[in-house]
Amino acid sequence: MNRYLEFARIGLREGVVYRANALASVATTVIYLVLMYSVWSAIAAAGTLEGSFSQVISYVALGQVVQNATSVDMENTVGEKVRKGTVVNELKRPVSFQLQMLSYQLGGSLFDTVARGVPAMAIAVVFLGVGSPGVLGGLAFLVSVVLSFALVSLMSYSLAMLTFWTKVGWSLNMMRSTLTGLFSGALFPLYLLPDGVRGLFYLTPFPSLVDAPIRIYQGGLSGSVWGVYGVQVFWILFFAVASRLMWGKARTKLTVQGG
Amino acid sequence: MEGLDLEIEEGEIIGYIGANGAGKSTTVKMLTGIMEPTSGRIEVNGRNPSEERKANAMDIGVVFGQKTQLWWDLPVRDSFRLLRKIYEVSEEEFDRRMDEFNDVLQLEDFLDTPVRKLSLGQKMRCELAAAFLHEPPIVYLDEPTIGLDVAVKERIREFVKKMNRERDTTVMLTTHDIGDIEDLCERVVVLDEGRKIYDGELDALVDRFTSRRLVLELEGGFELDMEGVLEIEDTEEGYEVVFDREEVSAADLMREVLEVYDVSDFQIREPDIESVVKKIYNEGLHE
Amino acid sequence: MSALRKHLSVYWDYFKQYWRTRLVYRWDFFLGATGQTVNVFAKLAFLTLIFTQVNSLQGWSFDEMLFLAGFSGLILFTHNVFMFNIYRLGEDYILTGDLDRFLVRPLNPLFQIYSDDVHDNNVPKVIANAALVVYASAQLGLVLSPVQLAYAALSFVSGILVVASVYLAFSSTAFWTGTSKNAIWLIFRLSDFRRYPIGVFAVFVQALLVTAVPLAFASFFPASFLLGRSAYAEWQLVSPLAGPVLFSLSYIFWRKGLSGYSSTGS
Numbered sequence: 001m002n003r004y005l006e007f008a009r010i011g012l013r014e015g016v017v018y019r020a021n022a023l024a025s026v027a028t029t030v031i032y033l034v035l036m037y038s039v040w041s042a043i044a045a046a047g048t049l050e051g052s053f054s055q056v057i058s059y060v061a062l063g064q065v066v067q068n069a070t071s072v073d074m075e076n077t078v079g080e081k082v083r084k085g086t087v088v089n090e091l092k093r094p095v096s097f098q099l100q101m102l103s104y105q106l107g108g109s110l111f112d113t114v115a116r117g118v119p120a121m122a123i124a125v126v127f128l129g130v131g132s133p134g135v136l137g138g139l140a141f142l143v144s145v146v147l148s149f150a151l152v153s154l155m156s157y158s159l160a161m162l163t164f165w166t167k168v169g170w171s172l173n174m175m176r177s178t179l180t181g182l183f184s185g186a187l188f189p190l191y192l193l194p195d196g197v198r199g200l201f202y203l204t205p206f207p208s209l210v211d212a213p214i215r216i217y218q219g220g221l222s223g224s225v226w227g228v229y230g231v232q233v234f235w236i237l238f239f240a241v242a243s244r245l246m247w248g249k250a251r252t253k254l255t256v257q258g259g
Numbered sequence: 260m261e262g263l264d265l266e267i268e269e270g271e272i273i274g275y276i277g278a279n280g281a282g283k284s285t286t287v288k289m290l291t292g293i294m295e296p297t298s299g300r301i302e303v304n305g306r307n308p309s310e311e312r313k314a315n316a317m318d319i320g321v322v323f324g325q326k327t328q329l330w331w332d333l334p335v336r337d338s339f340r341l342l343r344k345i346y347e348v349s350e351e352e353f354d355r356r357m358d359e360f361n362d363v364l365q366l367e368d369f370l371d372t373p374v375r376k377l378s379l380g381q382k383m384r385c386e387l388a389a390a391f392l393h394e395p396p397i398v399y400l401d402e403p404t405i406g407l408d409v410a411v412k413e414r415i416r417e418f419v420k421k422m423n424r425e426r427d428t429t430v431m432l433t434t435h436d437i438g439d440i441e442d443l444c445e446r447v448v449v450l451d452e453g454r455k456i457y458d459g460e461l462d463a464l465v466d467r468f469t470s471r472r473l474v475l476e477l478e479g480g481f482e483l484d485m486e487g488v489l490e491i492e493d494t495e496e497g498y499e500v501v502f503d504r505e506e507v508s509a510a511d512l513m514r515e516v517l518e519v520y521d522v523s524d525f526q527i528r529e530p531d532i533e534s535v536v537k538k539i540y541n542e543g544l545h546e
Numbered sequence: 547m548s549a550l551r552k553h554l555s556v557y558w559d560y561f562k563q564y565w566r567t568r569l570v571y572r573w574d575f576f577l578g579a580t581g582q583t584v585n586v587f588a589k590l591a592f593l594t595l596i597f598t599q600v601n602s603l604q605g606w607s608f609d610e611m612l613f614l615a616g617f618s619g620l621i622l623f624t625h626n627v628f629m630f631n632i633y634r635l636g637e638d639y640i641l642t643g644d645l646d647r648f649l650v651r652p653l654n655p656l657f658q659i660y661s662d663d664v665h666d667n668n669v670p671k672v673i674a675n676a677a678l679v680v681y682a683s684a685q686l687g688l689v690l691s692p693v694q695l696a697y698a699a700l701s702f703v704s705g706i707l708v709v710a711s712v713y714l715a716f717s718s719t720a721f722w723t724g725t726s727k728n729a730i731w732l733i734f735r736l737s738d739f740r741r742y743p744i745g746v747f748a749v750f751v752q753a754l755l756v757t758a759v760p761l762a763f764a765s766f767f768p769a770s771f772l773l774g775r776s777a778y779a780e781w782q783l784v785s786p787l788a789g790p791v792l793f794s795l796s797y798i799f800w801r802k803g804l805s806g807y808s809s810t811g812s
Contacts, residue, residue: 031735043596192595
């Protein structure tokens, strides 16, 4: 247990060292929110927006908060190790490679949550009029965000396994980001989609990453909060299994090649 | 830099030595136009190098020991082709010189290999060829033989001597390697803490280089009277015997010593630039 | 050989060599290209969704928005293919001292930085945005007069220089701060604003897009001219000139930074 804690600590420390990145990230969030605010205001002004403007902008802002707090990049971390060949050293250690990577990521994300997520939340509340969901709602939201984090980590890890074959991580990371942006609600609110299309989106794991916690926050779900959690947990299990399988394949490949 | 007065004639090969941080790289940076002095004047081939950077660049070749002037992912041949264009060398001249370089440096075997796959020795030979490709009147060599084995060092020194002999190329060589200096330089400039502390012929320093040091750990007093023993010093690490290796060998010394004394440990020390410089500094300037 | 000819000839060689080595990393290339194309479609999806909620944005129709996105994207990503490398100025050239290598060669150092890397992963985006322009023009039934075509060509080139001037200026801050990547990341985010009519933004944002980060000259103004929209006529007229002027200013700033680097070294 302690060993994994150490990895988490390393991840956290790296976040602190590269804190200029966090600052830049907050700045880009601000820029993005200014853009979205302008565009959605213009749309709302046209008078044909479904739902209210405040609901839309609040959704978008919360989307940024969730994304900032759950930003993960194991494709590049693992990809680097594969490319440099150092991944073999990691395997020699008497610890689970997967848990090791996840712990490291956890440390970094803890830092991100504070350094990026909290400022984003502050901006959302102060400037964009995002209301409070109440104590219970807030807790439910946090639980969902934690589930999102678990899910995105497992997804990223599963993709990262592909680097054992492709050797490069950045393109995988980019594709995941793009698809996430497209299908999770990060790019645009899912509730504005026509029903049929929305149904298709919900068949993918992506809405569980961003749309799920937002819906919980914005409320109006009461009992179906558990339904949302259920879907998130389903996908977590799915990717947990997928990642183990892929890790098995990857490890076989390494040992066969005589890494 | 604490004030440097230096003049170099065309066709000289000078060794520019000093401990780390003495100001060697700084000097080269100023001469190549990368850095400007805070005061004073620099003239290279009639130009101020930082003001006329591009023009000066056409007339110089540089080998930075650690950084490469070649393109990492490209085959060596392609790097040379690019350099040919950059330095405006005609195709005929280029072919002629490449033939010549191949002869002396033996680059044929790896001309088509990407630079990143070359061994250090191979890379260095290419760097040298690159530096001399456009027949610049001045070449700066910064630690060109560091980390290389003796055979490669020999070849590189041969090449530099040849270029200097045939084209009158002025060479400024910064190095820690005494062998380089012995083989190539007639004149040596020694720097210490930003100041020049020796500027003169190598011969005058030669006796320093040929002396070796034997460090002996033993109990009690120590005396030795032999031909070739220049000095005996009582240091923290033991008795330091400075001797001229041309007059007496370490083996002979040891034999003598062991007959009389109980030696618990010993070490043979080659002179290094640091200790040479320290020595020069402590004993004052030579004229 | 004149200096210009030399630089052009050397660049062509760099460029050819670059592609030869690029295709060694095939997976990377393929995945990158696919990812970039998906990216373009994702952004388009956003636009499409917006137009399920409205029929026009500030008087701009869907196809006009596509044209704007495509035209500005064409400029931005063409710039990125050839001139993106400046974003590494701080971390990879100044801090490492690698810039010294360039200063020792008889070539313009800024040129050497630009040509040190070709960002080919932007090529799919260039193609996609070109296709977008063609598609949108067809949908709009847009027929350009010779004058407009000349304007389009000029403002395309000028637009590239405008983008370059912004990247160069922000990257040059690395001479003082040692870092350039974060500043460029911000610019990259801001360039998203190019897809929307300028009237959508608050006044101070509009001012920003015309002064400190004058990307409007590489997107909105020329595009609106080509679409036959008469608002902002003076700005439209000025756009083809904005590029050379702004790039010259940035170049002066760059040289100031470079001379500072020269006198202290690193």
